[in-house]
Amino acid sequence: MSLIEKLNWRYATKKFDATKKLSKEQLDTLLHAIRLAPSSYGLQSYKVLVVENPEIREQLKAAAYGQPQLTDASQVIVFATETNIDEASVHKYVDNIVATRNIDRSMVEGYEQTMVGTVNRLPDEQKIGWSTKQTYIALGVLLTAAAEIGVDACPMEGFEAGKFDEILGLKEKGLAATVIATIGFRAHDDHYSHLAKVRKPAEELFIHI
Amino acid sequence: MSLIEKLNWRYATKKFDATKKLSKEQLDTLLHAIRLAPSSYGLQSYKVLVVENPEIREQLKAAAYGQPQLTDASQVIVFATETNIDEASVHKYVDNIVATRNIDRSMVEGYEQTMVGTVNRLPDEQKIGWSTKQTYIALGVLLTAAAEIGVDACPMEGFEAGKFDEILGLKEKGLAATVIATIGFRAHDDHYSHLAKVRKPAEELFIHI
Numbered sequence: 001m002s003l004i005e006k007l008n009w010r011y012a013t014k015k016f017d018a019t020k021k022l023s024k025e026q027l028d029t030l031l032h033a034i035r036l037a038p039s040s041y042g043l044q045s046y047k048v049l050v051v052e053n054p055e056i057r058e059q060l061k062a063a064a065y066g067q068p069q070l071t072d073a074s075q076v077i078v079f080a081t082e083t084n085i086d087e088a089s090v091h092k093y094v095d096n097i098v099a100t101r102n103i104d105r106s107m108v109e110g111y112e113q114t115m116v117g118t119v120n121r122l123p124d125e126q127k128i129g130w131s132t133k134q135t136y137i138a139l140g141v142l143l144t145a146a147a148e149i150g151v152d153a154c155p156m157e158g159f160e161a162g163k164f165d166e167i168l169g170l171k172e173k174g175l176a177a178t179v180i181a182t183i184g185f186r187a188h189d190d191h192y193s194h195l196a197k198v199r200k201p202a203e204e205l206f207i208h209i
Numbered sequence: 210m211s212l213i214e215k216l217n218w219r220y221a222t223k224k225f226d227a228t229k230k231l232s233k234e235q236l237d238t239l240l241h242a243i244r245l246a247p248s249s250y251g252l253q254s255y256k257v258l259v260v261e262n263p264e265i266r267e268q269l270k271a272a273a274y275g276q277p278q279l280t281d282a283s284q285v286i287v288f289a290t291e292t293n294i295d296e297a298s299v300h301k302y303v304d305n306i307v308a309t310r311n312i313d314r315s316m317v318e319g320y321e322q323t324m325v326g327t328v329n330r331l332p333d334e335q336k337i338g339w340s341t342k343q344t345y346i347a348l349g350v351l352l353t354a355a356a357e358i359g360v361d362a363c364p365m366e367g368f369e370a371g372k373f374d375e376i377l378g379l380k381e382k383g384l385a386a387t388v389i390a391t392i393g394f395r396a397h398d399d400h401y402s403h404l405a406k407v408r409k410p411a412e413e414l415f416i417h418i
């Protein structure tokens with residue numbers, strides 16, 4: 001299948017086959033893709049939870065209006081923004097750049113100052129909003145990668161974020177859940193898998209200038 | 210190349226080869242991928258500008274701190290959220306569902322009411338924030354698709370959104386620029402293309418539960 005055929009094949013899976021689990025290789029590929037997702041400045045000011053524990057997933061389901069994907073999918077992926085992005089976050093990231101590229105810190109001093117300026121300038125709410133948007137890039141990468149390797153997924157905003165934070169102990173880790181995706185394999189009788197995909201016509205979506 | 214190799218191959222291209230343009234097929238594939246990107250409720254409450262006009266691109270460059278990607282890339286893709294998401298937006302979307310799936314409107318009445326409830330409940334600022342996040346999913350899909358077909362891209366938040374809105378006449382269309390991506394082909398001498406990719410180690414990025 002071409003990329004476009006694969007993107008047409010994917011859909012927001014409503015009913016997963018609870019007996020089918022991702023292989024270690026499939027899960028590794030998707031997590032690797034998430035890890036390679038770009039983010040503003042490259043800061044990756046978020047963490048990604050991979051939830052398999054059945055009891056925790058029952059609790060998450062209750063905090064997601066009982067949606068069965070939470071327990072029937074192979075894994076629940078929870079994107080969580082850091083809520084305390086500060087100079088220390090920047091310094092840690094620059095440490096990583098210096099080590100990965102084996103360069104002198106002076107070479108990225110200007111870049112570091114730019115980033116420090118940004119995180120010091122923005123009020124907390126704006127920083128969290130900014131970082132939240134980055135988690136949506138990672139979500140887009142995950143969904144495309146899943147389609148690419150034939151894994152089903154359901155992106156979900158319909159959950160009580162505060163309850164997720166509580167169940168997953170995110171607040172004390174300086175994190176807040178932003179968006180989730182359940183991944184696994186569609187049930188053969190998922191009614192939604194047979195529906196035609198609805199998208200704006202190209203003439204309406206795109207403006208050529 | 211595997212998907213992971215392709216995602217490692219991609220990077221935020223700083224210097225494009227201004228002589229190289231996407232083929233019609235490559236551009237069509239990327240726009241098609243954007244069109245297939247998922248969004249909350251499937252509403253796609255945004256538009257996507259594909260900017261090729263050289264004079265307009267000079268103006269956009271000036272409004273993006275002079276970054277050369279704006280004029281040297283093959284195309285500038287501007288994601289723009291709708292600023293007036295309302296009941297009419299929902300009804301139009303439901304019209305599309307009914308026509309695409311050839312179903313009776315009564316079958317999606319409940320869904321329509323849910324969406325109307327959401328757009329009526331949220332204050333404008335929250336609606337725009339919500340819709341802005343959806344454009345970042347589309348951005349993630351675009352970046353992954355570009356890597357998949359060997360096209361370079363640079364996601365960019367560093368631009369003056371208000372000026373972009375003015376240059377592109379977005380305000381009068383009920384739109385506001387949220388994020389952009391330049392697409393094309395890397396110049397052989399783009400220093401950044403040879404740098405090792407810096408990402409958080411998996412142990413730091415992921416929390417397994």
